[in-house]
Amino acid sequence: MRLRHPDGSTVHLSYCTNVHAAEDLPGIHGQLSGVAARVRRLLGVERLGLGLWLSRHAAAALTARPEELAALRERLDALGLEVVTLNGFPYRGFQDEVVKHRVYTPDWADAERLRHTLGLAGILASLLPDDVAEGTISTLPLAWRTGWTREKAAAVTAHLDAAAEGLRALAARTGKVIRLGLEPEPGCVVETTSQARALLGDVDHDHLGLCLDACHMAVGFEEPGAAAATGLPIVKLQASCALVAPPGAQRALAAFDEPRFLHQTRSATGYADDLGEALAGGLPSDESWRVHFHVPLHDTPPPPLTTSAPFLRDLLGALLGRERPLTRHVEVETYTWNVLPGAPSDIAHGIAAELHWMRAQLAALGLKET
Structure with a gap:
């Protein structure tokens, strides 16, 4: 969906397709004609934005076979879907x-991460709508923190420089500017926006910047205005909510301790790298806990649990409720529907409800649908 900011610029709203288990091109075409098309119809919009996730296998196939890439773009157009x-x-x-x-591998010390990311950039330049000149890609915050060495740091610096050079060359060749956003996350080498500022202060800001994940920021006990204070370009906002347990109520989190994803858990004075570790005594029970478990934006878990x-809402205000927006790409990223306790068998209604909620938050800030 596209919305007009009061300053006249366009803000793109999408949902992220990493919620779908599609590793190859037939699977991607299936998710587009299935859930994505139903979400668009439920919202009653002419165009639905997708934050497309492509596995290494799918991306390699699109790069190797231009006819498949052209077919994907045609499929998107036919279904009223767009990718920026x-x-x-x-x-x-x-x-x-x-x-x-495993989600943190290969990390940015591995040349394969650079190769994959530049491949994605080339794909995105081809998928962008004709009237859109800029696309964005989110990526991991360098690596998981353990095993970090000087040698890895040097390799990362070289690979980020090469990424910026590759994106500059792509822009010169295609006229499409693709910007890469590092996504700070608890437990990683870059956990917070302030750490990102120290890392990215001297890089090519035309092509490298931040992707903010609202859940990650909340789990890290950051302030909503912290991102604006860095002075770094915010290429994308991932709209997400963390799970919150008030003091003494943490046992209610047990239903969310599942084996698929890592659920970093933080309190004001402590941290655990996964929810199970926290529940086993890794965090003080007399403090509020925030859990890296992306929960639906529009809903609340059973009391006494809440969300961030x-x-x-405060972060949206800091980024979009001002004279000029600090980001123009907003991606709803609740990838946990398939492991959420009590989740519906058809998640299309849930995704549509999240986008409807987000649309209302942006409208309250003065943005209007186009």
Whole structure:
């Protein structure tokens, strides 16, 4: 969906397709004609934005076979779908039975991450609508923090420089500017926006910047205005909500302790790298806990649990409720529908409800649908 900011610029709203277990091109075409098309109809919009996730296998196939890439764009157009952003964080198997730390591999010290990301950039330049000149890709915050060395840091610097050079060359060749956003996440080398500022202060800001994930920021106890204070370009906002447990109510989180994804858990004074570790005594029970479990934006879990939706509203205000927007790409990223306790068998209604909720938040800030 497209919305007009009061300053006249266009803000793109989408949902991220990493919620779907599609590893190959037939699977991607199936998710487009299935869930995505139903979401568009439920919302009653002419155009639905997708934050497309492409596995390594699917991306390689599109790069090797231009006719498949052309067919994908035609399919998107026929279904009333458009892509201006890709989620380049997961590399493969994001809806496998167990993902956990594997989502951080290959990291940015590995040349394969650079190759895959530049491949995604070329694909996105071809998928962008004719009237859109800029696309964005989100990526991991360098690596998981353990095993980080000087040698890895040097390799990362070289690979980020090469990424910026590759994106500049792509823009010169296609006229499409693709911007890469590092996504800070608890437990990683870059956990917070302030750490990102220290890392990205001197890079090519025309092509490299931040992807903010609202859930990650809330779990890290960041302030909504922290991102604006960095001075870094915010290429994309991932609209997401964390799970919150008030003091003494943490046992209610047990239903969310599932084996697929990593659920970093933080309190004001402590942290655990997964929810199970926290429940086993890794965090003080007399403090509120925030859990990296993306829960639906529009809904609340059974009491006494709540979500970080108030934080998300404040972050939207900090980024979009001003004279000029600090980002123009907003992606709803609730990838946990398939492991959510009590989740519906058909998630299209849930995704549509999230987008409807987000549309209302943006309208309250003065944005209008186009």
